[in-house]
Amino acid sequence: MSIEVDEVKKIAKLAALNVDDADLQSYATNLSNILDLVAQMDAVDTTGVTPMSHPFDAVQRLREDKVTEVDRREAFQKIAPNTEDGLYLVPKVIE
Amino acid sequence: MSNYHTKTVTELSAMLQAGEVSSVELTRYFLDRIKNSDDKLNSFITVCEEQAMVQAKESDEKLKTGNAPALTGVPIAHKDIFCTDGVKTSCGSKMLDSFISPYDATVVTNMRNAGVVMLGKTNMDEFAMGSSNETSFYGAVKNPWNLKAVPGGSSGGSAAAVGARLAPASTGTDTGGSIRQPAAFCGITGLKPTYGRVSRFGMIAFASSLDQAGPMGQSASDCALLLNAMAGFDDKDSTSIEKSVPDYSADLNKPLDGLRIGLPKEYFEHTEGGMNAEVEATIKAALDQYKAMGAELIEIELPNSGLSVPVYYVVAPAECSTNLSRFDGVRYGYRCEDPKDLNDLYTRSRGEAFGAEVQRRIMVGTYALSSGYYDAYYLKAQKLRHLISDDFTKAYEKVDVIMAPATPETAFNIGEKTDDPISMYLSDIYTIAVNLAGIPAMSIPVGFANNSSGVSMPVGMQIIGNHFEEAKLLNVAHQYQQKTDWHKQMPEEFQ
Known part of the structure; x- marks a missing residue:
């Protein structure tokens, strides 16, 4: 499996990662090698095998629909990069 | 002259309970050890001197009442992956360099309720992604047995700190070997419990279906005490298991007569990248010791175990790419300077703050989950995961525990594998396979073998159990540690 530089650019965009042009080639090589390793999976026929999503095949536990969390907005916003009047600030999205 | 660092948690706990030492004295002693020696190791990211002394004083008050829990006043270190209220929680990343957690992880709460004093937060591979502790934003950790060698990873700081006895014990997390491999490299005892046994709440997520926290200490007896405090159902973790916690210390002294030990033939075959001859000889000597103690050695098969690494490098990156999407530079963590728009804010914050290994894994995961590839990668891996897990289920029909090397070789040198991610991956x-199956496993020190530079380094052996068989693993490990003293060896430089 060979991943080209253009494909790394596409994946990086999907992953919301800004990758320096200088690093693209080394990522392409690394990703190709990792996918070669992963390709070993094809050696085994898995027709009819159920995918395993949990070690005990447990199902998601549900809780009662009631409020359990207390309001800690101030504590949580104190660690944010930029807030104002209880809101998180980001660059303007709509002109 | 006091020599508290030569004592296990089990011994320190007894001394505290008997009033032979105070928690304040003990905590001061280990804080001084960290201060004097950690320059050599870089095993701590944060040392919590003030808080530790406050907690120690509280512990001494509790001890005076005469009914304080077993671990009251024992100082330990937490891996910096666990959120600690009011204390920096970096996860080894530039992304969280400024992150002061507003809450405690359940593990931290449970340990505090059990009376433990927190000395500080240990260094680790960035977001627990690595096998050598070299991906940390805070620099590599060194192995206390040889400062040129890695301590293993991702819980490398935790393992090095305990190996050098800068802390009597520590917590770690294990997604693909991150407790057992560094425990092996640093000559200590580590336990990865059954998936869901210990709460993941407040433990920064890497691969949610594999992540599990566990204790790292000097002996099986110590790990039992620590697991007693860590384990338990938590309704804040949706995959936490609703099952009562046994007393893990209760079975330690059971004799091993008739114990059936399975040896996976695939792990003992001579293949490229398999265990080297010196490690093999050391493991065989340990198995002979078990035979002498009344155990029976039985060859078993784990035919799909050879696919563990490829399966893991789909499942773990896929889950990591999802989990790490929360780091967007908006609510917490690193934000780039002068973002020109929202997308620039996201992509530049992430690109600047994640290290290369984390970015590689995010990209592999993103690719594997992207439209058109999901079936070929993630679904295929989940199917193979079932086969790998079934292999263990079948094996446990014939044996009580499985034994295997923890690593193919002893601790390699810093820089030796950094240029080749695949060779690093193969050290696990x-x-x-244990993480993919969700079963518990330990690594215990069983001797020494030369590494690739000819330096004698600790060898770890794994003891792998069926689901929820932690007590049996601890019993099997403890009995060995009653007959041998590998777990008591200490690196010369830190004696």
Whole structure:
């Protein structure tokens, strides 16, 4: 499996990662090698095998629909990069 | 002259309970040890001197009442992956360099309720992604047995700190071997419990279906005490298991007569990248010791175990790419300077703050989950995961525990594998299958073998159990540690 530089650019965009042009080639090589390793999976026929999503095949536990969390907005916003009047600030999205 | 660092948690706990030492004295002693020696190791990211002394004083008050829990006043270190209220929680990343957690992880709460004093937060591979502790934003950790060698990873700081006795014990997390491999490299005892046994709440997520926290200490007896405090159902973790916690210390002294030990033939075959001859000889000597103690050695098969590494490098990156999407530079963590728009804010914050290994894994995961590839990668891996897990289920019909090397070789040198991610990944070939199956496993020190530079370094052996068989693993490990003293060896430089 060979991943080209253009494909790394596409994946990086999907992953919301800004990758320096200088690093693209080394990522392409690394990703190709990792996918070669992963390709070993094809050696085994898995027709009819159920995918395993949990070690005990447990199902998601549900809780009662009631409020359990207390309001800690101030504590949580104190660690944010930029807030104002209880809101998180980001660059303007709509002109 | 006091020599508290030569004492296990089990011994320190007894001394505290008997009033032979105070928690304040003990905590001061280990804080001084960290201050004097950690320059050599870089095993701590944060030392919590003030808080530790406050907690120590509280512990001494509790001890005076005469009914304080067993671990009251024992100082330990937490891996910096666990959120600690009011204390920096970096996860080894530039992304969280300024992150002061507003809450405690359940593990931290449970340990505090059990009376433990927190000395500080240990260094680790960035977001627990690595096998050598070299991906940390805070620099590599050194192995206390040889400062040129890695301590293993991702819980490398925790392992090095305990190996050098800068802390009597520590917590770690294990997604593909991150407790067992560094425990092996640093000559200590580590336990990865059954998936869901210990709460993941407040433990920064890497691969949610594999992540599990566990204790790292000097002996099986110590790990039992620590697991007693860590384990338990938590309704804040949706995959936490609703099952009562046994007393893990209760079975330690059971004799091993008739114990059936399975030896996976695939792990003992001579293949490229498999265990080297010196490690093999050391493991065989340990198995002979078990035979002498009344155990029976039985060859078993784990035919799909060879696929563990490829399966893991789909499942773990896929889950990591999802989990790490929360780091967007908006609510917490690193934000780039002068973002020109929202997309620039996201992509530049992430690109600047994640290290290369984390970015590689995010990209592999993103690719594997992207439209058109999901079936070929993630679904295929989940199917193979079932086969790997079934292999263990079948094996446990014939044996009580499985034994295997923890690593193919002893601790390699810093820089030796950094240029080749695949060779780094393969250092976890013996540990990964356990995470995929969700079963518990330990690594215990069983001797020494030369590494690739000819330096004698600790060898770890894994003891792998069926689901919820932690007590049996601890019993099997403890009995060995009653007959041998590998777990008591200490690196010369830190004696």
